[in-house]
Amino acid sequence: MIDRTHPLPVVRQCHLLNLARSTAYYQPTPVSATALALMRRIDELHLHYPFAGARMLRDLLRQEGHTIGRRQVATLMRRMGIEALYRKPHLSRRHPAHTIYPYLLRDLTISRPNHVWAADITYIPMRRGFVYLFAVLDWASRRVLAWRLSNTLTTDFCLEAVREAITQYGCPEVFNTDQGCQFTSQEFTGLLKDHGIQISMDGKGCWRDNVFVERLWKSIKYEEVYLHAYETIGAAQQGLAHYLMFYNQTRPHQALDGQTPDQVYSDNLTTQRTAA
Structure with a gap:
């Protein structure tokens, strides 16, 4: 490729x-x-x-x-890159360069696009290997704003996707992730700070704090990934691109009253501009 x-x-x-x-x-x-x-x-x-x-x-x-x-x-x-998701005692001291930020979404009403974005990484199996998928999700509309594949768990592919999302859609008020080392790194948090974005991080092992991204992973894997055995990274790229277009533009969501993420995202942005 x-x-x-x-x-x-x-x-x-x-x-x-x-x-x-x-x-x-x-x-x-x-x-x-x-x-x-x-x-x-x-x-x-x-x-x-x-x-x-x-x-x-x-x-x-x-x-x-x-x-x-x-x-x-x-x-x-x-x-x-997976682990059991449950609360654990704090047994080790984190690297002093990696600050852990508080979870800001508890009791927060999120009803408009670009209020909160969330992101995470998941494992994608292929026929003869595997890759990692990083995605940025708009919390209110469930719309996937940007994504990247990589065969290494580095920070660079996460940064590229976040930069793309900001370039295309502007900045959210809050950006939520888990406490993975890619997201606590100075490069990642620095990018968010440079754009004036508040940083929110899940409690350690609390998958419900980022529940909509977890639901996205389940949809992607059961509706696309597990139905195909990708031969190459290029095939995985094409398959995921096709599915995520379907997910954003065509797939109705029960939580969105049967609307698609694209409809909710664009309709709410239009309403906000009209009100302004």
Whole structure:
């Protein structure tokens, strides 16, 4: 997909393909077919039982006939970037450069577009590997504003998507994420601060604090990803682009009274401009 012999610079090719620059230079480590199958099943179980840790997932997999230990499950979970979602005691001191910001959405009425944006990263399985998907979601309308794929859990592909969303749609008042290292980094929080955006972060392990992004992941995986076995990153890119266009423009949402995210987003912005 990236042609190093083409006169167009690699950075520009990545931008046109909505790929993180790190993806073009990353040398993948081979993953066995058995490990990939286990990772896909762990991902499915994690969607159903987000509270399940390595021990519970090990036992669930053993019930299905898999021979696997807790340490192997934990290793695969780390590789996928997932963990059990439940409140845990504060056992370690965070890096002093990574400030954790308070959760600002509790009891906050969010009824208009660009009031609150939320973002997260999820694991996307392919036939012979996997990638990570980052998406920016408008909380009130559920509209996906920008997204990127990467085969590394770096910060750069997150920054690229946020910059694109801000360029196309302006700035939200509040930006909510979990406490992942990509989002607590100085690069990420600095970008938000530079645009005067308030930073909100979920409580550690509290998936309900970012519930609409979690619902987006479930829709993407059960309505698109698990129905296809992407052969390449390019195929994943095309499949997700097609699905997210459907999600924004065509798919009715029960929580939006049967409207689409595009309808709610654009109608509310029109109302705000008229009122102004």
